[in-house]
Amino acid sequence: MLDDRKLAVLRAIVEDYVSTNEPVGSKSLADRHNLGVSPATIRNDMATLEEQGYITQPHTSAGRVPTDKGYRLFVDRLSQVKPLSGAERRAIENFLGGAVDLDDVVTRTVRLLAQLTRQVAVVQYPSLTRSSVRHVELVRVAERRLMMVLITNTGRVEQRIIDVPENVSEESVAHLRAVLNGALDGCWLTDVPTTVADLPERLPSEERPVAATVLSVLLETLVDKHEEKIVFGGAANLAAADFSVGLREVLEALEEQVVLLRLLGETTAEPSALTVRIGSENPYSGLRGTSIVAAGYGSGDKELARLGVLGPTRMDYPVTMGAVRAVARYVGQILAAS
Structure with missing residues (x-):
């Protein structure tokens, strides 16, 4: 000691x-x-x-x-996590609060983190597996074609065009939309398959073929989106950084979604809880000269995804940790209010 x-x-x-x-x-x-x-x-x-x-x-x-x-x-x-000034907090709140949708929130978050820390910012989209259904919209775009829009409580929007096996009326579409929303409103996406398993049986026999097709596409959408989406920005900051390993290895790692997910770390029970991986603690040899500061963000006490920054081990840890924690909290508040 x-x-x-x-x-x-x-x-x-x-x-x-x-x-x-x-x-x-x-x-x-x-x-x-x-x-x-x-x-x-x-x-x-x-x-x-x-x-x-x-x-x-x-x-x-x-x-x-x-x-x-x-x-x-x-x-x-x-070290003590350096608190942001009142002016910095207001600037973050105003900048993120101006976002118009989830994509805009993520894009603004990446830009903000990169600017605050002068490192590479990495943001994970809210996980579908930790989201619930807010609304399912069905729109008839042709006699045998529908558009389905799935909206989650985290602001994610998934859209699909569905070719159905027979002509479908506006009345049938409206009925199916009402049944879907009645069954799925607030349902966790992981529970959707079980929840809709007997849904066709609740419909008139003539509406069941169309309903079966719509449900099939809905479930395929959830499976397709199992791999989470990662966005990063501020790669130009690497030009001013010093690494004990080559810059090429760092850039290659940034291109790998699976690598970035592992670097951000596992979800925790406490959103905004900070994790710091330094140098040799990283699981990839090409990143042994880097450090990752990450935190979860979420709605209420539920963590939805993670964000953080990657830079050289010679980073200003108190400032970086303070910025990551503050931004994670603001993103969580914005999603909770959306």
């Missing part, structure tokens, strides 16, 4: 290295920080920190830089 003084030295090393991108020496620590001890004592503390794997010396006669282990201790024990 490190004593308070060594923890203060480690905190100062992390802060200076993040700020300057230069190895940190004992003299500069003594000059920049009020540590209350001499440079010689700081050197002894730095030797202990290096021996225990929290810092390392990249070159002979150079200062020290934090290791993944050092960053982890900084995040877990030392």
Whole structure:
């Protein structure tokens, strides 16, 4: 266990290295920080920190830089999540509050996170498996063709054109629409197959073929959307970043939806709870020089999806963590109010 003084030295090393991108020496620590001890004592503390794997010396006669282990201790024990100012909070609320639909919310969130953190922002669309039905719209567009629109409580909209086996009247479409909404309003999408299993039996025999076709397409829509959609932005910020691995590997990882899903992490019981993966804690070797700060967002106490940022391990963790947490909370509030 490190004593308070060594923890203060480690905190100062992390802060200076993040700020300057230069190895940190004992003299500069003594000059920049009020540590209350001499440079010689700081050197002894730095030797202990290096021996225990929290810092390392990249070159002979150079200062020290934090290791993944050092960053982890900084995040877990030392740093405080930096709160956003009142002006920043109002700007976030106004920017996200101007969104017109779910796609706009996600697009604005990506842009906002990238701007606030100067990292790559990654946002997962609300999961269909954790959404419920708000409304099913059926519109007759031709004698044997319908348009189905499925709207969820999270703002997702899925649209399909359905070719039905026989001519269908406006009255039959209206009846089927009413039956569908009566059965599915508020139903979790995972429960839809069970809920609609006997629905054709509730209809007149002449309406059952069309109903069976519509239900088949509805269920196919849920299956097709099982893989969640990920959006990222701010890749240009990588040009100013420093990575211990190549930029090419980072860009390739960003193109893989499955990789991004795993990086954002598993859902938790508490929306907005932060998770931080640092360097070697990441499951992909091509991302061992990066850190991911992520949080869930949701409606009420239910997490719907996750968002976060990816950048080099040399990132400003308190600022990044504060921005991710704040944006996740605002997105959740917007979806709850929609």
